[in-house]
Amino acid sequence: MELLNNPIQYYDWGSRYTLAALQGRPQPSERPEAELWIGAHCAAPSTLLRNGQIRSFPQVIAAGPEHELGRQQLDTFGPRLPYLCKLLVAERPLSIQVHPSSDQAEAGFAAERAAGLDLADPQRNYRDPYHKPELLCAVTEFEGLYGFRPVAQAAAVLRELRVPMLNEYADRLLRQPEGLRAVFTELVTGAAPTGVVPATAAALRRAAPRSGKFTNDYAACAAIADLYPDDVGVVLALLLNYLRLAPGDAVYVHAGMPHAHVRGFGVEVMASSDNVVRCGLTGKHIDIAELLKLTSWQPECVAPLPPxxxxxxxxxxxxxxxxxxxxxxxxxxxxxxxxxxxxxxxxxxxxxxxxxxxxxxxxxxxxxxxxxxxxxxxxxxxxxxxxxxxxxxxxxxxx
Missing domain, CATH: 2.60.120.10 (Jelly Rolls)
Incomplete structure (x- = not known):
């Protein structure tokens, strides 16, 4: 066994306490600490001491790929560590986002490379040519939004807020062919009626204290609205399954699933990739056309994955x-x-x-x-x- 030195990623949605307390460092940390990366991804590889020298994880693998990975893994994935592990701490919601399939990632990476976009360019969607399925296992209670709700449930969630514009969306979800795609697309492309976001935010604040079937959903979305009062993600969040994981529960995120980690501390494992396409709750690059191309429009009932x-x-x-x-x-x-x-x-x-x-x-x-x-x-x-x-x-x- 070899001890790894693992880099921390600093994002504003992280915590100044959780990772520092876990590792016995002084708190609060100087900056919000969002993720601890454990792996060999080129964006932030772990390091280790090998033969008296500090080596990056990719360097170690490159020096002896069959010994490090095994013959079958090398034949399947090539000379790279196929997974990436993270400790993820969210004190604020992450962006609403999707990840590409393998074919989509290969095509997108090749297209951006052909266009001459530097890997560090903030306008890039594809940092590598790999897909990014994920598993998040909650360490503390963990809240998130995962996949589109069943259409009838999404319509009920909108209607109970008693906002005329949302009632119209509810009707379209139920009656219009491919209503979910049409409503989501109208919202993310800026074609929604003026005032739908503030009206939704106000309705969520009224609904959150009330007892009812969607009380927890409304409370979570009201908290999002407090942080992002002008972001269309406030409305988009209502179309997604709200899931509250108990410690030890896990959720799987597949390619094309719109999702957002909202709050909590978890262990996240994924295929080793950093490909993210966003559409809301973020100040980072948003590419609506690419997101609509990647999104899976199949509603699903999302539940913790049993071990x-x-x-x-x-x-x-x-x-x-x-x-x-x-x-x-x-x-x-x-x-x-x-x-x-x-x-x-x-x-x-x-x-x-x-x-x-x-x-x-x-x-x-x-x-x-x-x-x-x-x-x-x-x-x-x-x-x-x-x-x-x-x-x-x-x-x-x-x-």
Whole structure:
């Protein structure tokens, strides 16, 4: 095992307390800390000490791809770590956004490269040629908006706010062919009636204290309206499923699913990509035409993704994406060490307590907020100690 040094990303929706407290650093931090990246993505790779020298994760993989990744993973994904893990802290909502499919990402990246856009250009949508399916596992209670509601429910959510303009949208959702696409497109392209956003925000503030079927939904959207009173995302949020995850619950985000993490602290695992196309609740680049091209218009009932129990106090989340799976272990000093023999490269993250991770090289002691790496060639991982740990590995379907 090798200890990783992992970069923090600073965004205004982050926290000055959560990650600093987790890692035992002084609080408040100088800037809001939003994400801790654990992986080999070129935008912010982890580093490690290898043979007495500090190396970036991509450099380590490039020096011995078959040993680091394993033959089958190398053949499937090429000479790169296929997943990226993050600790994500949202004190304010993230943007409403979608991620591309693999084909869309390849085409979009190639088109922007052909147009001469620098990778650091804020107008870029595609930082790499890969898709970005995600799994978020809540550490604290976590709120978010995930996928379009069933049409009848979306219409009911709009109607109960008793705003004439929203009533018209509700009628169109139910009666107009492809009504969801038409309403969403009108809103994001700026063709909505003047005043729909402030009228919706005012209605949400009135509705939030009332008891009813959509009380939690309205309260969450009212909080968004307080932060973004002039943003059309206030209305768009009502069309999306509001989900409140309890600690330990997880949600999967597939390509084309409009979504926004709203508030909370979680462990997020994804295919290693930084491709995001936004349409609301943000000051960053918005590309409406591209977003409409990527969006999946299929309504869905979104619920927490159930894990499978591998053993007592050991849960695993399997997802449709081949790049990753996530395992959570609750370790006790009274228990025997736990061995995980998943193929490919693995990352161990300590979330609480103290965890000893052994595999191939010398054991590593991890405190909360620290992570370690085990290459495919270093064999099984053995975990012990007293604490909570996550292990990220390549999907069992690939191994």
């Amino acid at each position: 499978i129990e591998l053993a007592p106090k050991m849960l695993r989340w399997l997802v449709p994406a081949a790049e990753f799976m996530l395992t959570r272990l609750e370790l006790s000093a009274a228990d025997k060490p736990t061995m995980l023999d998943d193929p490919g490269p693995r990352v161990v993250l300590c979330l609480s307590g103290q965890v000893q991770a052994a595999g191939g090289r010398a054991p590593v002691i991890l405190n909360a907020g620290q992570a370690a790496y085990c290459s495919a060639g270093d064999g099984p991982i053995i975990l012990s100690g007293a604490g909570s740990a996550f292990v990220v590995s390549v999907s069992a379907a690939v191994g």
